[in-house]
Amino acid sequence: MKTYKIITLGASGSGKTVFLASMFKSLSIQGNYTFFLDVEDQTKRKRLNSIYTQVVTGDRWPRGTTYSDVSEWTFNCRVKIPTLETYTACQFTYFDYAGGRLTDSEEDPEFENLIQQASTILGLLDGQKIYSLMKGDSNIAVSSFMKKDLPNILKWMHKCRVPIHFVISKWDLIEDEFSLRQVREQLLEISEFEELIRLRNQLNSPVRLIPVSSIGPGFASPQTDGSMRKISGAVPRPFQVEAPLACVLPDGLKARLSELKEKEQEIEKTKKGKSRLFSNVLNFVGRAAQASLEFTRIFIVPVEFEFAPAIISKLIGSGLENYQKASLERAEKLKQERDDSLKLVKDEETALTNAVDNFVLIQNKLEHDFPDSDLILA
Numbered sequence: 001m002k003t004y005k006i007i008t009l010g011a012s013g014s015g016k017t018v019f020l021a022s023m024f025k026s027l028s029i030q031g032n033y034t035f036f037l038d039v040e041d042q043t044k045r046k047r048l049n050s051i052y053t054q055v056v057t058g059d060r061w062p063r064g065t066t067y068s069d070v071s072e073w074t075f076n077c078r079v080k081i082p083t084l085e086t087y088t089a090c091q092f093t094y095f096d097y098a099g100g101r102l103t104d105s106e107e108d109p110e111f112e113n114l115i116q117q118a119s120t121i122l123g124l125l126d127g128q129k130i131y132s133l134m135k136g137d138s139n140i141a142v143s144s145f146m147k148k149d150l151p152n153i154l155k156w157m158h159k160c161r162v163p164i165h166f167v168i169s170k171w172d173l174i175e176d177e178f179s180l181r182q183v184r185e186q187l188l189e190i191s192e193f194e195e196l197i198r199l200r201n202q203l204n205s206p207v208r209l210i211p212v213s214s215i216g217p218g219f220a221s222p223q224t225d226g227s228m229r230k231i232s233g234a235v236p237r238p239f240q241v242e243a244p245l246a247c248v249l250p251d252g253l254k255a256r257l258s259e260l261k262e263k264e265q266e267i268e269k270t271k272k273g274k275s276r277l278f279s280n281v282l283n284f285v286g287r288a289a290q291a292s293l294e295f296t297r298i299f300i301v302p303v304e305f306e307f308a309p310a311i312i313s314k315l316i317g318s319g320l321e322n323y324q325k326a327s328l329e330r331a332e333k334l335k336q337e338r339d340d341s342l343k344l345v346k347d348e349e350t351a352l353t354n355a356v357d358n359f360v361l362i363q364n365k366l367e368h369d370f371p372d373s374d375l376i377l378a
Contacts (some may be wrong), residue, residue: 001348002304003074003091004248005117009156010124011149015169015214016096017062019124020073021051022214023241030080033242033358034342035089037075044073055215056236061228071096079351081342087351090304092245094122115156119304120163120248123153127170127213128222134178134186146190154192161259163206163251164196165244166375171211172239173222181372184209188377197375204258206251207375210366213239246362253315256305308349311356327368334361 010016023037025048030036039045051062074093080086095114115121129145157164168174168183187209188194200207216237220228307315314337338357345351366373 001088001091002352003093004119004252004304005114006092006094006120006122006244006248007115007118007156008094008096008122008124009153010097010169011126011144011152014124014126014149016124017051017071018055018214019167019169019212019241020094020096021048021055021062022236022238023245024048024073024075025052026238026241027245033362034338035077035079035355035358037092038078039073039075041074048073059230077355079342079345079354081345087345087348089348089351089355090249092248111156112159115160118160118162119252120165121157121160122244123157123164123166125150125153125166125168127168127173127211128228130168130183130186131170131173131178131222134174134183150190151192154196157196158199161200161203161205161255163208163247163255164200165208165210165247165251167244168209168211170213170228172213172215172217172219175211175217179372180209180211180370183211184372184375194377198377200375201377203255204261205255206247208247208251209370209373209375210240210243210247211370211373212241212243214241240366242362243366246359247366249356249359250315250363253305253307253312308353311353314353314356314360327364331361331364331368334364 008016008020024039027033027035027037039048054060054062072093072095074091076091077089078086079089095118097111126141126145126149129141129149132139132142133145166187174183188197197207214236216239218231219234219236220230223229334357338354338361341350341354341357345354
């Protein structure tokens with residue numbers, strides 16, 4: 001089974017654990033999409049449900065990841081067909097790294113090794129602190145975000161070249177006053193942030209800015225001391241918590257194909273640099289290089305991104321090479337393709353095809369509703 005590792009980085013209080021609980025709650029049943037998430041480990045399933053229950057009914061917010069922990073949450077992505085048979089498409093494993101450990105540690109070999117294995121890096125940016133930044137406040141929260149939280153997240157992101165998803169938590173606090181474009185422009189004024197985006201653009205490795213709310217609007221209000229107070233009788237309405245997960249496969253494949261193209265160009269450059277005098281030798285080298293390239297493909301494109309041709313076609317069609325502008329009209333076409341592929345599910349591979357159809361559909365909605373979410377600099 002294909003497994004995708006997602007490293008979640010975020011300062012203490014940014015909402016990483018609540019985000020994972022909300023995502024699981026929202027996707028634990030086959031509702032708006034033809035896939036759902038399951039957690040095989042009964043203890044961890046109860047823990048996630050307990051976290052979400054505490055969010056909804058408790059007087060206090062759930063505690064975050066403790067300093068010494070790197071919590072690991074594995075979600076099985078499953079597809080249930082009309083006859084009620086269920087097939088597992090793939091797995092997503094989230095590593096929730098303690099915020100305090102992130103910002104306090106200069107060196108951490110254990111975590112650096114983990115980051116090298118990641119399919120995606122998810123950086124959770126505290127929406128409450130970003131709201132203060134947008135308002136022009138000069139309080140402790142803004143200072144902490146600028147001098148500690150963001151620099152430490154960026155530091156770890158520079159250690160790999162996999163896709164990066166910046167997730168703005170608590171979007172419900174921001175959306176009434178500021179657009180994603182305004183937030184994007186504010187963040188790009190931070191030189192370290194802009195530098196990372198420019199580097200990733202040069203590598204053709206996707207970077208996204210995804211607004212989410214684990215609880216939705218009207219559930220809690222910010223207090224003067226920086227805390228969030230729950231509003232009595234309010235019902236949580238999570239917003240876009242499925243979007244980061246849906247972008248893992250399309251963005252991951254794009255990044256891997258870019259690496260492969262880069263390797264091919266290096267080989268071509270080497271071949272063209274040879275003199276005609278050595279043409280016979282060059283022909284031999286060229287054949288050897290091609291064989292080497294086929295060998296290299298195995299390593300540049302790991303097992304988790306070795307898809308069947310039909311899946312690659314769908315992912316490339318979603319915007320990897322032949323870009324199609326996100327639209328409501330395209331959404332209807334994608335829904336039909338998803339419903340059609342559901343009828344063909346009979347094993348893990350066809351289940352993955354259907355899951356990918358869902359992911360492309362969700363990504364299309366994200367890019368339609370928030371066209372500034374794709375961080376590409378002019």
